[in-house]
Amino acid sequence: MLDTQPYRQGAVTVDGVTVRYRVAGPDNARAPLVLVHGTAGSIDGHYGYIFPMMAYRQRVIALDFTDPGHDRLDLAHLVAQVRAVIEAEVPTGPVTLMGYSLGAVVAAQTAAEMGDRITNLILAAGWLKTDTHQRMRGRVWRALRDQGSENLTEYMTFCAFSPAFMNARTLDDMVKAAGMLTITPFVEKQMDLNARIDIAVACETITAKTLVIGCTYDMMVPRHHSKQLFGAIEDARYTEIPSGHAVVHERAAELFYHVDRFAAQPDGFAAGTIIPAQKP
Amino acid sequence: MTTTTPILIIGAGFAGLGMAIRLKQTGRDDFLIIERAGDVGGTWRDNHYPGIACDVPSHLYSYSYLPNPDWTRVFSPGGEIQAYIRKCAEDEGILPHIHFHTDMQESRWDAEAAEWVVTTDKGVYRCKILITGTGHLADGHMPDIPGLDGFTGEVFHSAAWDHSADLNGKRIGVVGTGASAIQIVPEMQKIASELVVFQRSAPYMIPRWDRAYTEGERRMCARDPQVVEDLRSEIFWSGEFNFAQRRNIPRFLNEAKALALGHLETHIADPDLRAKLTPDYEIGCKRLLISNTYYPAVAAANATVEPSALARIENGQAVAASGAIYDLDVLVFATGFEAVRPPFAARIFGTEGISLDAHWDRGMQAYDSIAVNGYPNLFIINGPNTGLGHNSVVYIIEAQVDYILGALDHIAAQYVEVIEVRPEAEEAYMQKLDGMAAGTVWLAGGCKSWYVDQRSGRLTLVWPDFAHSFREENGTFHPEGYATVAAE
């Protein structure tokens, strides 16, 4: 008998499109946790581990972004979707908002706009301002896409995982994992948005207690970006996980550990702290 | 003869030694260890059967503060683990503190003196603080097999292997299909003329990512300790990931199941044998086994899987529960350990004069998995709700040792004579655990396992959460759970 967790499916309409989300876990002393996925992600794709496991600890809400249907995707479109879900599910009271990758950018911008509604913020593998290194990667991605290259998803996989993770697997395993990625027009628009991010001004205004999580071997959003967020956000503390960008797959349990600890006790570490790794 | 010591530790396995080493490292010398056997090592001293190795990679399955760059394999053989434990005891200066061949027979709380009186076969010990490190898998379990006396061949338990027995070319029966059995069976298949495996229930088995470390890799680990630290972190967190299976989450359970059943299909072509080897319960409810050699071994021409238990011996022949009869020269019992009711508990008597075993008539329980109301000044390592289905036991031991060090500091700072957990604190802790255990694979997986106490249906052996949360919750002493009496 499997422990099939009951979760409730919800939907809100934003900009004329339907945004679906899930709610699970008990209501308790912890602020509800809202999870925002990243580029080419989804609840199952990026929070397949964190969502069900955190739901044993507390109330968790996660949404799947929907393509708003414009030619160009802007950060504001995604922020509006997150806001709408929060307003529908947690109309009052504190919220812990977590974003991963592009989701972290969206979460940071949302926290800046929603002020004290967002009491706690978790930014995993996010960034402040797209830099040359990222634009160079984006350029190669665009070129492979335009050529209709079969190697596009392999290139994405190569960039996403750390050497240690890949080396514990076979080349076949990695190629198979690449084959599971699908590139939709919405993903293309997200890639385009990724090249235009600049939330530096907004980050200066964030008041939420923030945990910034950088990934030591991240080649897509290298950890210096997380350090920039750590510097820009006033009430921020920082920790690092020794993984590639795909931390939600590579080190899901370690990510859970940090998320769970921070959600339980956001002020466990003072602002400015570099939280040491758990040494087993 | 009576020996007095402030701290007495029972057992010199990973737990007892780990306690002693940390006491010594933090500047305390006022302890003794009593050990019933003639050497340190516990599990790894007693289990030396052919094929023995650990199931958690060696770089993690060792003390965090005594890393060993020289492990020869990812999963090192038992002899190497035993040598490592012995070297730790020697290097850290623990051997002079150990009284070997000293069996704790009875420990009684003397309220008047506020001391434990520990009777052994070598005399009496009196101590302020008693710490048990007697192991959860220390006493071999032998099933009661009618007629076993009439078996004329060799008979022994996996944890008491008789290396003098000549097994070459013999007809060998292995009883059980647990973690020890699956390491023993491939070795027996190589030398037996005929091999019969008595299987009461088929285990799930996944591939074992084992390999030898090169000399260069070992030197790298010696030259750069960070490499070992990174490895430990990688192994630990990938182990932690698998807790999602124990938590019974369909997606992760199904992934593990697919891996295990795929492993079975790869190795076993014969549909009848495959059916026999397919488990009939949810994966992870019993220990998930890892082996690359078990399936090929039982598929070999000289091997038979008997899909039922060994029922009795009749006319010198082994009779299975199914009625099948086998002529055998050797019977190896790989039938596990007395885990649900550990024997040490029957020997410890608290404030009411009743044994811990009697006190635990509805199953083991302890506050913070370490202390029991009615048994003051006693700390139990590796006792109730400390077992893991997915990670290294040494990690848990280290957390418990840290807890005890904190308690000892508190005792010293407050001049505490008697420290006893409050009954409400113990009950609240157990309720928390019951809530955590509900719906996990151990309780909901539909199998009978040694993780669950059949008297109460409670999960008494396992910590039903991540290993890291054990350290978070039980790795530091909680004075608020205890009532204390200070010295006058």
Ligand SMILES: Cc1cc2nc3c(=O)[nH]c(=O)nc-3n(C[C@H](O)[C@H](O)[C@H](O)COP(=O)(O)OP(=O)(O)OC[C@H]3O[C@@H](n4cnc5c(N)ncnc54)[C@H](O)[C@@H]3O)c2cc1C
């Ligand atoms: C074959 C096998 C393989 C295992 N593999 C792994 C693995 O890969 N990973 C893992 O995490 N765990 C593994 N385990 C579990 C293992 O038992 C623990 O990891 C660990 O060794 C327990 O250490 P301990 O000190 O608590 O107990 P033990 O090693 O059992 O030591 C207890 C000691 O106490 C002594 N003792 C007991 N009663 C008395 C008494 N009354 N008086 C005096 N002395 C007494 C015993 O003689 C013994 O030396 C395995 C167990 C077995 C049996």
